Amino acid sequence: VPSAIGVDLGGTKLLIARVVDGVVDEVAKQDTPSSGGPAAILDAIRLGVDRLRTPDVVAVGVGAPGPGWPGGLVGPAPNLDGWDRRVEVEAPLREALRLPVSVLNDVNAAAVGEHRLGAGAGVDDLLVVWVGTGVGGGLVLDGALRTGRGLAGELGHMVIEAGGRLCGCGGRGHLEAYAGRAAMEREARRRHEAGRATKLVELAGAKRMKSSVFAKALATGDEVAGELLGEAVEALGVAIASAAALVDVQRVVVGGGLADRLGPQLVERIERATAAQLFAGLELEVVPARLGDDAGALGAALVALDAAGAH
């Protein structure tokens, strides 16, 4: 069976999986190099792929945390060291590995994974929402991933409140500024500094306010955590309802680190918030992602197999 290797390049973790017949056969996980810039990261990918490579591997797919452009470039990717521009990913990896390499946005890769093998299976029109450090999106229309000129699916940068909260990208009022973990952390610290007591800062200290910190604070009934999550849910409802009015998808799949951690109750709250904003006549279900951490690597491998013509 022709198989492929899928790479999910994240801001903190690099996950590499050999995919045989739509199933993850072997997987390796390491920290993403946090120094050395794009060269160090591409080197880590090359070494990781070489370690998992078997003779039946015919292609490599890479999902990366930034826009994927024609020609196999990716970037800017603010969560990767030194990756502040468009960086060539396809050409250097193809030359080093002597295999065809496909490159796409990480959430787009996860969307393909969930569409083919996960919670989006069986529908032709699907919006995948990835709620993690930021908020990513992937759009499958008529069964095909919509990439546009490289930036399609950027649900996290839809404007849900004109002139609202500052987003990591410099824009104002974007969904990500309300529902991304990093933005929620910034807002929690701001409210804490303004005098609000919150378990979020107590638990995280000076370290990153992980998804598990949000889960713990919510479990104790922490007020600030409850407010921030409520605002995130409302913002997701507005953006998803607006997206549905524009493209009329049947199903929304919600995944990502924060969503996985907070579980199906969060997805149910997002579904209710969406229904409250949804244009009359639209029908839409909101369901949890099913592939967990493997979605991106699986999807990237499937895209690479397609591109290599080995369906």
Add this chain to the structure above:
Amino acid sequence: VPSAIGVDLGGTKLLIARVVDGVVDEVAKQDTPSSGGPAAILDAIRLGVDRLRTPDVVAVGVGAPGPGWPGGLVGPAPNLDGWDRRVEVEAPLREALRLPVSVLNDVNAAAVGEHRLGAGAGVDDLLVVWVGTGVGGGLVLDGALRTGRGLAGELGHMVIEAGGRLCGCGGRGHLEAYAGRAAMEREARRRHEAGRATKLVELAGAKRMKSSVFAKALATGDEVAGELLGEAVEALGVAIASAAALVDVQRVVVGGGLADRLGPQLVERIERATAAQLFAGLELEVVPARLGDDAGALGAALVALDAAGAH
């Protein structure tokens, strides 16, 4: 040359055009029946088509002011008399005319017209925004009209302000509640009743506040008219920028009664408002529609020709 008849069924006017080789050959315009319900309207269409019909006409396309559903149904269409549900349009017209009939949303029809023969020619990914009594949208992706399950392209019902102004559809904070002529009229009268002097009410009296009334009031520097238009432009900027983040279109075409009346300066203002909200990296031009009142009928005729297999 195989030709087709395109019908643009509007809330006030019924425009019927014979289209030969992509050009309007003959056109007839009448008032849309305002009593007698759907039966009277379908009768008017049948009679109008019969009058323009020549032996080379092989198909009929109907653009209607409501969602178009699989099976040739349209509705609800709040701007048509008695059309408060899904109404069969394709079957009765096909049987009466003995010709294949295609049915779609009016702004989707205009989008096809502008894409093939107007301001959207030459691009594969296009958003058409129709600013008239309401705000409609049509989305062309990879060269094909996106219809979804019948409601795709409903830009006017994207949420631009959660909990904001009441929309004609019963929703809150929709674009149409800020940028549709009818909603702007409601808001103008509300501000007038709250004590603001405005030429808008002076000029319109108890009658419909037409686009020409807005144009005249703006020309005299009327403050309320200026505010309302400013709010409409901002709302359009937010919705268009959000749409671009989601689907990454290259071009936005702005047409419709109010937009045509206020001219290219309005379109330039919308372009600037969009640019101010646009996600970094996206590129987008906003241009005026070019086909004027004929866009819908032309587009409907082209869709009907395609469906009849006579390209």
